[in-house]
Amino acid sequence: MExxxxxxxxxxxxxxxxxxxxxxxxxxxxxxxxxxxxGNYRVQGIQKLNRRLIGKKLDFKKQDLDLYMLIDxxxxxxxxxxxxxxxxxxxxxxxxxxxxxYERLIVLSHGIDPYDPELPEPRMSFxxxxxxxxxxxxxxxxxxxxxxxxxxxKPEWKYWAVKTEKYS
Numbered sequence: 721m722e723x724x725x726x727x728x729x730x731x732x733x734x735x736x737x738x739x740x741x742x743x744x745x746x747x748x749x750x751x752x753x754x755x756x757x758x759g760n761y762r763v764q765g766i767q768k769l770n771r772r773l774i775g776k777k778l779d780f781k782k783q784d785l786d787l788y789m790l791i792d793x794x795x796x797x798x799x800x801x802x803x804x805x806x807x808x809x810x811x812x813x814x815x816x817x818x819x820x821x822y823e824r825l826i827v828l829s830h831g832i833d834p835y836d837p838e839l840p841e842p843r844m845s846f847x848x849x850x851x852x853x854x855x856x857x858x859x860x861x862x863x864x865x866x867x868x869x870x871x872x873x874k875p876e877w878k879y880w881a882v883k884t885e886k887y888s
Contacts, residue, residue: 723846725877727870730881742862744773749768751765771796778858782801808847809848810866811846812834814843865883
């Protein structure tokens with residue numbers, strides 16, 4: 721699935737836009753692996769949070785170098801922001817069912833126009849990031865609308881911003 725890098729200076733503003741303007745379906749948070757109790761290295765992360773959000777209110781609170789994820793005003797996870805971060809990305813889940821009788825997940829490279837008319841509409845959008853040695857993914861129904869923000873590396877790598885009105 722393709723993903724679009726969000727401009728770093730807009731990451732929490734864009735997190736707010738997503739939460740306030742799109743329907744959140746689920747949030748997952750897992751660590752990035754590490755050392756087991758027996759001393760062996762564990763490549764796969766342990767899931768720390770996996771919650772369905774239907775009928776619930778997802779929110780966050782940022783204070784200095786702390787980010788608190790909230791569900792129905794209850795703190796469910798805390799990130800220390802004074803650590804490595806990958807930035808925020810929006811990814812789309814698209815399926816191609818035109819060529820076969822079954823659906824196939826479409827995997828695209830970088831530099832793809834998110835509004836290419838040849839592509840099917842996304843069923844889900846994911847806001848994903850790595851913060852404080854944890855990967856967080858928030859799943860949203862349908863498409864999170866994007867707009868070009870600036871160039872990261874021309875001619876294909878762009879920064880994007882979340883917009884709240886439909887693409888025109």
